Amino acid sequence: MEIDLELYRQDVWTGPGGSIRLSVIDVEPERPARTLVFLHGFGGWAMQWRRQLRFFAGANRCIAPDLRGHGLSDKPDTSYSTDELMADLDAVLWALKVPERFVLLGHSFGGAMAAQYTVHHPERVDKLVLTATPGEFVLNPLYQLGLRLPLPILKLIAPFTQRWLGAPPAHLKSMWLNAMRKWSGWSLFRDIQVPTLVITGHRDRVFEHKSFEEVPRRIVGAQHVDVPVSSHLVMLERAEAVNRAIQRFLEETPGTWRSATAARPIARERPWVKHYDEGVPETVAIPHQPLPRFLASAAQRYPFRPAIVFEGHTIQYWYLDREVNRLANALISLGVLKGERVILLLPNIPQAVIAFYGTLRAGATVVYASPVSDEAEMIRQVNDSRATTLVTLSQFEPLARAVCEATPLRRVILTHVTDYLPPQMGLAFRLTHGRQGPAPGPLGDEMFTWTNMLRQVTARPPDVSVNENDLAVIQYTGGTTATPKGVMLTHSALVANAVQTRHWIPGLRDGREVFLSVLPFSHIYGLTTALNVPVLLAAAMVLLPTFRVEQVLEAIKRHRPTIFPGVPTMYVAINNVRGVRRYGIRSIRACISGAAPLPVEVQEAFEKLTHGRLVEGYGLTECAPVTHANPLNGLRKVGSIGIPLPNTDAKIVHLATGQDLPPGAVGELAVRGPQMMVGYWGMGDETDRTIIDGWLHTGDVATMDEDGYFRIISRRQEMILAGEYNVYPRDVEEVLYEHPKVREAAVVGIPPAQPGQKVKAYVVLREGERATPEELIALCRARLAEWEVPAEIEFRRELPKTFVGKVLRRALTNDE
DSSP: OOOOGGGGEEEEEESGGGOEEEEEEEEOOSSOSOEEEEEOOTTOOGGGGHHHHHHHTTTSEEEEEOOTTSTTSOOOSSOOOHHHHHHHHHHHHHHTTOOSSEEEEEETHHHHHHHHHHHHOTTTEEEEEEESOOSBOOOOHHHHHHHTSOHHHHHHHGGGGTTTOSSOHHHHHHHIIIIITTOBOHHHHHTOOSOEEEEEETTOOSSOHHHHHTHHHHSTTOEEEEESSOOTTHHHHTHHHHHHHHHHHHHSSOOSSOOTTTTTHHHHHOGGGGGSOTTOOSSOOOOOSOTTHHHHHHHHHOTTSEEEEETTEEEEHHHHHHHHHHHHHHHHHTTOOTTOEEEEEOOSSHHHHHHHHHHHHTTOEEEEOOTTOOHHHHHHHHHHHTOOEEEEEGGGHHHHHHHHHHSOOOEEEEEOGGGGSOHHHHHHHHHHHOOOSOOOOOOOTTEEEHHHHHHTSOOSOOSOOOOTTSEEEEEEOOOSSSOOOEEEEEHHHHHHHHHHHHHHSTTOOTTTOEEEEOSOTTSHHHIIIIIIHHHHHTOEEEEOSSOOHHHHHHHHHHHOOSBOOBOHHHHHHHHTSTTGGGGOGGGOOEEEEOSSOOOHHHHHHHHHHHSSEEEEEEEOGGGSSEEEEOOSSSOOOTTSOBEEOTTOEEEEEOTTTOOBOOTTOEEEEEEESTTOOSEETTOHHHHHHHEETTEEEEEEEEEEOTTSOEEEEEEGGGOEEETTEEEOHHHHHHHHHTSTTEEEEEEEEESTTSSSOEEEEEEEEOTTOOOOHHHHHHHHHHHSOGGGSOSEEEEOSOOOBOTTSOBOHHHHHHTO
16 A cells, blocks of 8 residues: 655755745654655655655655755755755754654765765764765766756746756756765765665666766775666666665664664554554554645545545545635635634535535634534534534524524534535436425525635635644534533544554555445544545545435445445445345445444344455544454454554553453453544543543443454443343343344343343344244343343334434433
C-alpha cells in the first residue's frame, strides 16, 4: 500500500525574519529506528526521493525538504549561495527537532551540501549517503549555454520547463553562479570521518565520468555501489537496487545511539503484532495535518475520480473540493469564527460531506446531531455545545425555528435534498419522495439558503490557519446506557484513526475502491469508516441516507461496492433476504462490523453469501472510534474483537483497583493511542475519571488471551448481578442466536441497576416463525450455567435501537 507523501508536508520558515517558506515532507512512524534526511539536487525536488521515502518510512523517520526556489517551497529573488542553502538546512533540522544524530542522504548537489554539513558537524551525522554526487560540477556546455541566457528570457521560458525542472530557470542561474560553479569537494571529501556510501549510476553523463569515479577514493573507508543500467536519477531509475544498497549500508554495525532493530521492542510490548496480516505495518506514521488535507490531496491526485454517488448522480473530487471551499468561505462571510461550533443535522447526502469538511476548513468545530433527534434533544445539544450555527434540511425548518427560539443559536442554513441533483433528477426525486419541505415562505434574518449563500462566495481556499491540535468534532455518545456526553476529538485524532483503519485492510487501492456509505456520518463509526477513510483513499462513496435493505441491495447491484462498513443489524437484514446473491453482493471484499457485538452466526452466514471477509471490530466514540479489529486474512478468533490497530496499546485492569491483570483474567479494557479524545466537553471531572495516567478506561468488561486477542464480555453498566454471580449478556445472546428461529436477541437484568437481578431476554423471531419461551429456555439450560439461564423471555416485533442500529438497552430496562 503506497502512502500519500503529500499528506506529510509541513512548512518551515527561514531567511531574514522567517520570511521564506520551505515545504518539507516529514514521515514519522511511532518510535522510529533512525532519522533519515534526504536532500535533492540542482533543479530537483523532494519527491524525486519518493521511492526511498516510501521504502524506509515504515521503520524510520524520513525527512525531505524542497530547497528554496524548488518544488513547493517559496522562490525568493536571493543569491542561492551555498551559505543560504546550508542555513536553510539548519532551519529545517532545528524546526523539525531532528535528533542529535541522523543519516544524511544527498543527490547530486544535495550530496555536496550533505558532505559539507557532515564535515562541519561530524557529531550529528551518523552515516552519509552520496548519490550521483561528483567532486565538482562542470555542466554540459549545452546546459551552460542555457544558463547564460538573460533573465527576461529565462523567465519567459519558465512555463515550458515545469514538467522536468523543479525550479524556475532564473533561480537555477543564481544557484549555478553562486553555489554550484564555485563548489569543489576534492579536499572536503578527505575530511569526512563518518561511514559513507557512494552510489553512482553506471551511465551517468550529466557531469564528467571521472568526477564520479574519483569520489569514493577520496573518502576514507567509503563503500561504493555502481548501479548498472542507470544514469543521473539513479534513485528513480533503479529504485529497488538503490534501496537495497542503502538498507545494507544502514544495517551494518548498528550505530551507538540507534540500531536498525530499534523498533523491535514494539513487538515485545505488543504481542498481537505478530498476528497482523501481511502488508499491515506494526506502526504507521500519522500525518501532522488537519483533516481537510485528505480531501485536498484526493482532489489533487484524482480530480476526475467519482467522490460521491447519490441517487445515480456523480460528483467528482475536484468539484467536491471546490464546494467545500465555497461552504467554508460562506460560513466565514456569515461571521463564523475559528473555534465556533456548527451543528449539523443532515442525513448521508452530498451536503453532509460538504458541510463537514467545509466547517473544518473554516476553522470551526462540527457538532453532530442525529437525524432522528427530537426538539428536546436538539435544544439540549445546542445549549450544551453553545453552537452558533445550524445546517439542516429545509424539511426541518419548523424544528430549526423552535430551536432558535430556545437557544443562543444565531444562524440556520437550509438545504434541500435535491440541491446537488441535476434538474431532471431533482424533479424525479420530488415526484417519487414528495416535496420534502415546508411550503415556501419568507425566511427570518437568521435563516439562509444553501444555494444562495454559496453562489455569492469564491471557491478559493479560505485564508484560515487550521492546526492538527485544533478541536474538530464534538461527538455525543450514543447514550445506550447513560446520558450522552460530548466527546472532544481533535483533527489529529480523526486523522490518526482514518490512517490506522486504512492500513488495517491490506490491498486497498488508492483511487479505485467503492465504499457503500450507509452508516450515518453523524455516528462516529460512520464518520471514520464511511467518510474519512474513503476520502483518504480517494474512493467513491455511494451515499444512502437511511438503511433500507431493498435500497442497499439495489445500490450494491448497480454500483458494485468493494468495502461495506456496517453494524450487525445491517448484516442480519441482508442475511435474511431470500435470493440475496442475485444482487451481486460478491463484489464486497471486506467489511468491518462495529458499534455492537457481531454474533458468530451472523458473521459466518454473511461470509458464505458474499465470499468476502466480515470481521468484528471494536471502538468507542472516545477513540474516534476504532481501536481493535480481527485480521481480515490471518488468524481470526471468532467472537473476539481481535487485536489493537497499529499505534494502539490495550490492556485489562482490575475492576476495583485498576491494577494491570495477566492474560486470561476478566477486568476492564483500557486503551491508549493517538486516536484518543482530549476529554468530555464541559465535564472535567468525568474526563479525569475516564482518562487515568494516559489510559482511557472504556467501561467494557473484557479479557485478553496469550496471543493478545481481546474479547468483550459486557459493558460494565450492562453486567447482570445475579446473586453472587456476574452474568454477561453476550454469553446468553450468542446461545439464543444459535436457535434457527431467532433473528435478534438482547439480554438485560431485571430489575435494573440492583443486586439480585434476574436475566431477561427480548427476542425477535425470523419472519414467519413461531416459538415458545420454553423451547428457547431449554436451549439455554443445555448450554449455560444455571444462573445465566433467562428467567423470562419476551417476544417483540423489533428491538429499540439507536439511529445507527445499536440496541438501546436503556429503553428496554426503562420498560421494566
